[in-house]
Amino acid sequence: MSESMLAVRDLRKSFHVAGGGKKKLCALDGITLDLARGETLGLVGESGCGKSTLARTLLMLEKPDSGSVQFDGVDPFSLRGKDLLKFRRRVQMVFQDPYASLNARMSAGDIIAEPWRSHPGTYRNRRERQTRVRGLLDLVGLGAGAADKYPQEFSGGQRQRIGIARALALDPDVIICDEPVSALDLSVQAQVLNLLNELQQQLGIAYIFISHDLSVVRHVADRVAVMYLGRIIETGPTEAVFDRPNHPYTAALMSAAPTLDGAQRKQRILLKGEVPSPLNPPSGCRFRTRCWKATEICATTEPPAALDPAVVGHAAGCHHPLLSEGATLTSVPA
Template sequence: MSSNTAPENENVPVIEARGVSRTFHVPRNKAGRNRLRALDGIDLTLGRGETLGLVGESGCGKSTLARVLLMLERPDAGTLRFDGRDPFTLKGKELLAWRRRVQMVFQDPFASLNPRMTAAEIIAEPWRTHRDVQPTKKDRRARVRELLDLVGLREGDAGRYPQEFSGGQRQRIGIARALALEPEVIVCDEPVSALDLSVQAQVLNLLDELQRDLGVSYVFISHDLSVVRHVADRVAVMYLGRIVESGTAEEVFEHPRHPYTAALLSAAPELDPSGERERGERILLKGEVPSPLDPPSGCRFRTRCWKARDICAEEAPRTEHGAACHFPLETAVA
């Protein structure tokens, strides 16, 4: 299988989002509000051959951001660039060609596969839509075999149905399907959360090997901080539709600057057989996550933050040194 060919200007991020917002109209709540802002001014970049981890609590907007990156949702404001171009301006063959370059691996490895199709039919399905890259009938079987081998499955698995595979094997089929069009970016939405721990490690190692061999970039969405720490080069932490902290994985995990990031890390289980690593005190957040229909003014985390002051209610913090906080932490808490 051929590796991806990078454009002439390799300094241009493969994906760049600036000020991206997405609002949905929902039934009115008791206060009469019916506008849910799932994304509010998102800024992020994804480099070539890089893994960007997106973390945050359920409902923070991670999956909505993934749908925008896949052009399944159109943002209300802001810009999205792919190799410097706005994909939402593309039409016809140009749009179809762009869709080949961004594919997805889904959370549930069973629900995302058609139980009436064999593994070979599932892997070959993208070629039915993108006929200009469809291999000839003679070559199709060889390409399917190649993809099966690439994800660690046997040639004899081609004729089996999804229900005949384990969860980890089904997810490998989903990965092979995503690779069939030789994409540059794969959005992984909780790709291992439905798998056993031992199988999770196998799938994560597979994704890492594919990235080294093919140069593909990942947007890796997960609520599991230990998984993100293992796979991500850079991390973006989301809270109520905003990115509150971003940086390299080492910066974010070893020296969190935003109180919300520190609270997440303090709650994450950590395996340390040697017992040598000191662990900070658990940070217990007060209250519940506010409703996205009626988010707090200023800093959206202020209603649960132990460092909140009057200015936090009056002004939304600007992102400085990777954290959107008026009073960022100086050292690691977790």
């Protein structure tokens, strides 16, 4: 998983606010991340931090104000015509709500085959399409007989399997999963997560997995990126971010995660105050208004990305990181 397929650098996206005059809401502010082939990147953070906006931008449903996105060295926003259509096959999405994301008037087979209407020529004839639909239904564990049934005839977990099959229809390299199991029962969540893992092992797909459920992210992700008010404030291997968070916000987030082992439960960190408005974010460090370690430099200077020498690939943007005794951070240029 060392080969970087997706490279995002200093991505920024703002939205005009209705009735706000010249005010803009900064949804993404300098996002930088990488995604390797066959890797799962977990994206976590509070509601409104920019996770879904980042997903929509990578899907090319939003155009960034600045920064760059590279898929295998190609900028998708520079593509036009057939090249753009060909690229759109590479990134697909599994939605949060398995009920609202499927058309109740279409059969499961028609839902899965619908992407091919936008990509004519994928299969030569109807027989090939029907064979592929049956194959996808078998792949996600529903069976070919489900093709003629309608969404209302399936359970929530089965509907999400149809959504996954639809995402696989165009043989993508990346699937963005936006809270794909949050609407499902706990036992069904495990089945869907196991399915996603099996598909990744078979097909080599990379996932960007957006979730509020930290236990789910810990189970599925190879690396984790933590977002706060439009910025990625910490990123690294999953175990390192969960067990050795370097940013105070990450530490507070992880301390709130439930655990079955009472002896190993971390002391809960309660943050004071509310999340600042993205219309008027704090200067310097975005988290400083809620941080117990904030000093004057936090208000005047944006913290640089910094590497933790104890864990390869673990970085946090903080002037006063929470490190184990004797460890230091090595600043790296933005």
